[in-house]
Amino acid sequence: MEKIPESSSKGKKRQRDQEDSEPKSIDLDQTLSLEESLTFSDTLVALRIMRAQFPRIEKVSVQPFILRSQLYSSVEDRTQVDRELESLRREKIVRIFKLNTGQDDHAIMFLDDYLNQIERVVKRLEEKKQGDLEVFKWFRTHVIDSKLEPSIGHQELHTLLSLGGKVMDGHLSILINAGLLTRQLIDPNMYWFVIPNVGSVLKGLSQGRKEVLSLLNRKRYKEMMLASMEKKRLRFSPLDMRFHLRDLIGSGHLKTAQTSTGLVVRVAKD
Incomplete structure (x- = not known):
């Protein structure tokens, strides 16, 4: 299992407490499907799993980061997300960055990852x-x-x-x-x-959002099974489909619905 960064003794205590209460079946690697790891009850658990699932990007040296919108897709109570993020920020476990995407996007990066990025x-x-x-x-x-x-x-x-x-x-x-x-x-x-070297990734973020929405809008009912959607590869983004789906669900552009055969993801109505 990948080592998760810790930045203070208080942070370590919080992480130990979290691990004690975390289901033993959770494995922080790429084998979890999005449907299996879509929702969580705790912001730190969501951050840790999304960090472990951050896509490997060729030719760009950037440490894993998580979008605030992705947390909104995974933790039902947005007020809880904001409150717990603020606590993690004050404890110097994470840093929050305003992204230059032309939208109200914020990225969260574990402090140790950010320091490693600066070292590079x-x-x-x-x-x-x-x-x-x-x-x-x-x-x-x-x-x-x-x-x-x-x-x-x-x-x-x-x-x-x-x-x-x-x-x-x-x-x-x-x-x-x-x-x-x-x-x-x-x-x-x-x-x-700013997160160093993030510029080209942000360009892919914007292009990937458009590509995912375009793909669904071409479908008859503007929907697909989440499991099938997750397997598709994107042409215009170095970030993977799972990264974009979390983002678009959390920002309200996409919605999910439970069916007898699994989760369906569809374009949200205006």
């Missing part, structure tokens, strides 16, 4: 023998550890980085060019935290 960026820059990499240590130690929200103001960012050393304008450019920060369009003095 730094290692790549080291191999290219690019200097001034000390800013990444300041960023990890002073910014990420204390600023838990999805965005940060210019002055606060500068102040926190200054705890590590003398900050120059070039340091901020390094963080932006490395894909760790992006300026907000509405307020250029505010930055969004």
